Amino acid sequence: METPTAPVRPRPWSGFLSWAGINDPWQRPVPRVGREDVLVVVALTVLAAVLTELQRGLGSVGTPPSSRPVTYALLAATCVPLLWRRRYPCTSAVVAYVAFMAVSMMMPMVGGQLILLVAFFLSMYSAAAWAPNRPGMLVTIGVVAGTIIFWLIWSLAVGAGAERLRGELNTLDPGNALISPLVAYLLFNLLINGAFLAGALIFGVSSWRRARGNAEIVAQQAQLTAQADQLRDEAVLRERLRIARDLHDVVGHHVSVTGIQAAAARRVLERDPARAAAALAVVEESTRQAVTQMRDLLGTLRAVDEDAADSPHGAPTLVQLPDLVAAQQGHDLQVSLDVVENPPGAAAQVPPVVALSLYRAVEEALTNVRRHSTAHEAQVVVRVEAGRYAEAEILDSGLPRPDSTGSGLGLLGMRERAKNVGGTVEAGPRMIGGYRVRMRLPLEEG
Numbered sequence: 001m002e003t004p005t006a007p008v009r010p011r012p013w014s015g016f017l018s019w020a021g022i023n024d025p026w027q028r029p030v031p032r033v034g035r036e037d038v039l040v041v042v043a044l045t046v047l048a049a050v051l052t053e054l055q056r057g058l059g060s061v062g063t064p065p066s067s068r069p070v071t072y073a074l075l076a077a078t079c080v081p082l083l084w085r086r087r088y089p090c091t092s093a094v095v096a097y098v099a100f101m102a103v104s105m106m107m108p109m110v111g112g113q114l115i116l117l118v119a120f121f122l123s124m125y126s127a128a129a130w131a132p133n134r135p136g137m138l139v140t141i142g143v144v145a146g147t148i149i150f151w152l153i154w155s156l157a158v159g160a161g162a163e164r165l166r167g168e169l170n171t172l173d174p175g176n177a178l179i180s181p182l183v184a185y186l187l188f189n190l191l192i193n194g195a196f197l198a199g200a201l202i203f204g205v206s207s208w209r210r211a212r213g214n215a216e217i218v219a220q221q222a223q224l225t226a227q228a229d230q231l232r233d234e235a236v237l238r239e240r241l242r243i244a245r246d247l248h249d250v251v252g253h254h255v256s257v258t259g260i261q262a263a264a265a266r267r268v269l270e271r272d273p274a275r276a277a278a279a280l281a282v283v284e285e286s287t288r289q290a291v292t293q294m295r296d297l298l299g300t301l302r303a304v305d306e307d308a309a310d311s312p313h314g315a316p317t318l319v320q321l322p323d324l325v326a327a328q329q330g331h332d333l334q335v336s337l338d339v340v341e342n343p344p345g346a347a348a349q350v351p352p353v354v355a356l357s358l359y360r361a362v363e364e365a366l367t368n369v370r371r372h373s374t375a376h377e378a379q380v381v382v383r384v385e386a387g388r389y390a391e392a393e394i395l396d397s398g399l400p401r402p403d404s405t406g407s408g409l410g411l412l413g414m415r416e417r418a419k420n421v422g423g424t425v426e427a428g429p430r431m432i433g434g435y436r437v438r439m440r441l442p443l444e445e446g
Helices: 014-019 035-057 065-084 089-106 114-130 134-157 159-170 181-268 273-301 306-310 318-328 352-372 409-420
Strands: 334-342 377-385 389-396 424-429 435-442
Touching (some): 035 065, 065 114, 089 114, 114 134, 114 181, 181 273, 273 318, 318 334, 318 352, 352 409, 352 435, 409 424, 409 435
Antiparallel strands (some): 389 435
């Protein structure tokens, strides 16, 4: 018996790592250094230099004038890396931090001025917001936080400066304070610097996540646009195929009938004028039907209403199959028609789309018999089972004409019509000779 395995508990820090995008492969697009970046860096550097000289005038800098070039170099080293804060965010943050710490150790009053604090905060924020290497970003900010803690402890424990600071703190009167001045100084600086770095991290990662969300929205919009374009192209292609099928069925059939009957009339024109006149009458009727169906087709194509364009209103139905079979009759081809209905009258209730597809299948199959077969007889059987299916089967017993080849577009059109309504088409030689075409289409109950 298998023992159930305990569910794996997520690690406490997994939510934080996921929030920071540690395992996210997305990389934020990096813009080029722009004019606004240069203006920000120049403004921060100039303001930091002006404030430093004001502090020097107040006697709070505490360094000789000969150190002025070094001071300005450190100020520039703190601000100038912000030019590349988006392209090289972690490197820029490290350089700015090292320069900031050097200023703070050499000139504590200058290191605490607002301009340098803004520059330092901006460098940390940019590392969290723009770093493509998310683990490297956390390591960078973690190292900065660790060195700040180390520096604070070092400043209280080692050196003459530490002794002077401890002496100044010990001279303070804490009164009724719960915490000694030395501990309060350490905790105060840790909280201030911790809040400073945490704020930079929170705002930076929030900016990164916001950019990530915007990128997802843009990608989804692009995908939807591509899908819409694909659907539009598919709709255009389906419409072109429908037009091609209709043109093939209407024009191909009637042109074939016209050509066959005209040839028959020419052969018997002199010896049997009555028979020639009958053939020419078939030509006339077939031409008239072709013109009528072409007008219906053009009217459908020009219809503004989509439902009207898709409707087979006015198209042939199963009721007109006897006329179609009669038009195919001739001295060289005899066609029989059998309609099997259950219940009686079910053929007249077949939906127009299904009826049109079956009519076109019979029309195409009989046309192919005349064009490509030596058969003198053909049989059309229509079966309708109400609520189940409707099918048309066309059989002949001839052989393929050796000098006649088809394009295959007729059978392709049959299969496309059947597929559109969920039906099937079978076409191929018969075991006993001849050819068989069968289209079966489903009927919905009711």
